[in-house]
Amino acid sequence: MRIGFIGFGEVSYELSKGFKEESVTEIYAYDPLYDREEVKEKAKELGVVLYPDPVQVAQQQPDVLITAVPAQHAWDAWEKVSLGPLHEDTIYVDVSTAGASVKNTVYEQLLNKNHYFVDVALMGPLPVFQHRVSVLASGSGVDAFMERMRPFHMNIEKVSDRTGDATNIKFIRSIYTKGLSMLFQEVLQLSYKLELSDMIIESISQTMDEKPFKEIMNRLVTGSAIHSERREAEMSNVVSFMEANDERPIMAEAIKERLADLTSKGLRETFHNETPESWRTVMEEINKKGGVIHDETRQ
Template sequence: MTARIGIIGYGEAGRAFGAGLAGAGATVATYDILVPTPDGAAIRANAAADGVAVCTTAGDAIDGAAIVLSLVPADAARAVAAEAASHLRSGQLFMDMNSVSPREKETGAALVEASGARYVEATIMAPVIENGVASEVLLAGPAAPEALHLLRPFGMVLAVVGDRFGAAAAVKLCRSVIVKGIEAIMVESMLAARQYGADAAVLASLQKSDPEIDWAARADYVFERVLRHGRRRAAEMRFAGEAVSDAGYPPRLSMAIAELQDAMADHAAADRALFALADYREAADRIGALLAKNEGKARAVSR
C-alpha cells in the first residue's frame, strides 16, 4: 500500500499527521514556510526522524501527490490555498484542515478548484498532541468520500458530514465557542483568584460540584495550552466570530475569547519562561508580575 501525500505546514499538527502517515507506509513530503529560516533546522530534524521528506518549495511538496494536506495557522489558510492552486493539477485533492469559517472554506474551495484540482474541507476535532494521526477529522465536500478512502488505510480517523463546503467548519467552530470559551473562563478566573489567594478554594469548590473532573489538573493544562498556542487559538476564534455573525448573531463571546487568547500570547512573548511552565499557579504569578510591572510603567509615563 503506497501513496504520495504532500503536507503544507510542519508544526505541531503537520508533524502529528506526517509522522503517523509515514509510519503507516505512505510516502510523505512536506514544505513549511520556516524551512529557509533559522527555525528550519528543527523542522528538518523532526521530519527526518519521522521519515518525511522536506521540500524547499510548496510546489515540490505538491508535485505528484495524490492528496495535499494544508495544516497552517488559520490566518494563513487562504494564502496557502491560493499558492497551492498555482501548482495543483487535475486529479489531485487538496484537503484544507485549518480552523477557518464556513465562508473562508468556500473561498478556499473556489481558489483550488479553479486549478482543476478538487477541494476537500476538513476540520480536526481532537487534540493532535494526544491523538496523533488518529485524531478525529470531519470531512465535507463532493470529494470527501475519495479523501476518506485514500487516507483511512493509513490510520486517519475520518467521517464525512456533508457534501457542502462549510459543513465541517460549522461543527468545529460552533464547538470551539464552547471549548475555547471554557478555557477563557478558567484562565480569567484563576488569574483573579490567584491574586486574592482564593484559587485553591475555587478549585476545591468546583471539585466538590463536579468530582469527575480533576480541576487543578485542568487548570494546569489550560494555562499550558493557551500560553503556548494563544495566537493560533485567537485566530480560530475570530473565524468563529465570523461564522456566528454569518449565522445572524452578534459574536460577542467569540471576539472576547479571541481577545483573551491574544493577551495570553502577548504575556508568553513578553516572558518566554511561561512557555515551559506546567503549573497554573506559577504561570498566574508571573503574569500578575508582568501586569504589575506594566501598570507601574504606565503610571510613571502619565506623571
C-alpha cells in the same frame, strides 16, 4: 500512497509520524522555514522530502495534498499551490483553522469547483493520537478522502458535502469549550480569594452531576427564555459584587449582556410565561425574531 504537506509544523510532523507507522513511504513537504536546521532534522527523522516551493510539492502528484498552515496564511498557501498543476486525482485537504468563507473561496475560485476539496477540523491532541486523531470532514471530496485513507486507519467522520461545515462545528464547539474554561477561571479566581472555593466547587458539582448533560442544557436554555429579565438583574448585582472585591467581571458582564439580549426578544410573552419543553422551540422563536441564517448566507 503519496502525501504532500504545505506547512511542516507540529500538525504535519505528527500526522507524518502516524503515516510512517502505517508504512506510507512517500511524504513531501514545503515549509517557509525549510532551510532551518530544526525543520530539516524533523524531516530527516521521518524521511520526508522537503521542497523550497509549494508548487514543487504539488508537482509530485500526491494522492492527498494537505495544507496545514496558520489560519492567516491559508489563502496565500492555496494561491501558491494553484499556480502549479492541479491534478484530477489529487484530493486537496485544508486542516487549518481558517474560516469557512476562506475555504469556500479556495474551492470556488482557486480550485474552480473542479477538484476534490476537503475541509477538515482536527478534534483532538495530535501529539497523542497523530493520524488517528478524531477528524470532522466536509466538502466535495469527503467520500473519496475517506475511501482513500481507509487503509491507514484515520478516524474520519463525514459532516456533509458542503465546504466549511466541519470548520463551523469546530468554531461553535470552541465557544463552549473555551468559554467554559474561562468561566471556571472567573469563578475560581474569586472563590479562592474569598476562601470559598471548596464549597463552590461542591455545589456546582452537585448541580451538574444530577442529570445527563443534554437534560441540564435543555433546562438551562428553556428556563432562561422565561426568566432572563430576573437573571439579568441578578447578574447586575454579581458584577457589582465582583468589582467590590477588586475582580474584573469579564464573563459576568458578558452573561448579563446575553441575558439582556434574550429579554429583548420577548420570549416570556411569546411562551405565556410557561417554560417550553425543548431548547429547539426557543431557538426557533429566536430565529423568527432575529432572522434565519439560510444556506446561501452561511459564512
